[in-house]
Amino acid sequence: MGLLVTPAAAMFLHKREPQQSQQDRHRITADLPFAADLMTACLQAGSPVSAATEIAANAIGGPLGERLAWVSSQLRLGADPEPTWAILAKDPATGALARAMSRAAQSGAPVADVLTRLADDARESARAASVATARSVGVKAVAPLGLCFLPAFVLLGIIPVIAGLASTIVLP
Known part of the structure; x- marks a missing residue:
């Protein structure tokens, strides 16, 4: 039995994402709309992309701020924007x-418009995720209620009726 369980447990634990990585991803997802809006405001005020990214990185902080600060420093040093941003594309x-x-x-498209669309999409996906979580709470609450009330209903509602009918059928 141990020979079967050990490899399965090792595979499960190996594929699990570390807790810190999971927390970082949730924080980045929560901070992304604000960072995109802040970068949009900076770009519309006339700042270059590297300065807007740096301002957003300093204001946001946390894991997203660290990543944006790295991108900003690379852009300020003259790195090509496409490969620099492509490194961040590996992280979901x-x-x-x-x-x-x-x-x-x-493409040379206006970056402010792209960031505005990205912020709106991020807010919409966060709203959809919170609605799905709220709906799943209702579904998860039904199972314990069913496990508690169904046996009580059977014992107090159905069995006495069957016993009463059985006693009238058996005894004339």
């Missing part, structure tokens, strides 16, 4: 921002 939490910024740098 910052992938949408990185792909949008890379496409904007490649």
Whole structure:
């Protein structure tokens, strides 16, 4: 039995994401709309992309701030924007921002419009995730109630009726 359980447990634990990485991804997802709005405001005020990214990184902090500060420092040093943003595209939490910024740098599209769309999409996906979580709470609450009330209903409602009918049928 141990020979079967050990490899299965090792595979499960190996594929699990570390707790810190999971927390970082949730924090990045929560901070992304604010960072995109802040970068949009800076760009509309006339700041270059590297300065807008640095301002957003300093204001946001945390894991997203660290990643944006790295991108800002690379852009200030003269790195090509596409490969710089492509490094952030590997992370699922910052992938949408990185792909949008890379496409904007490649096509020459206005970055502020791209960031506004990205912030709106991030807010909408966060709202959809919170609605799905709220709905799942209702579904998860039904199981314990069913496990408690169904046996009580059977014992107090159905069995006495069956016993009463059985006693009238058996005894004339």
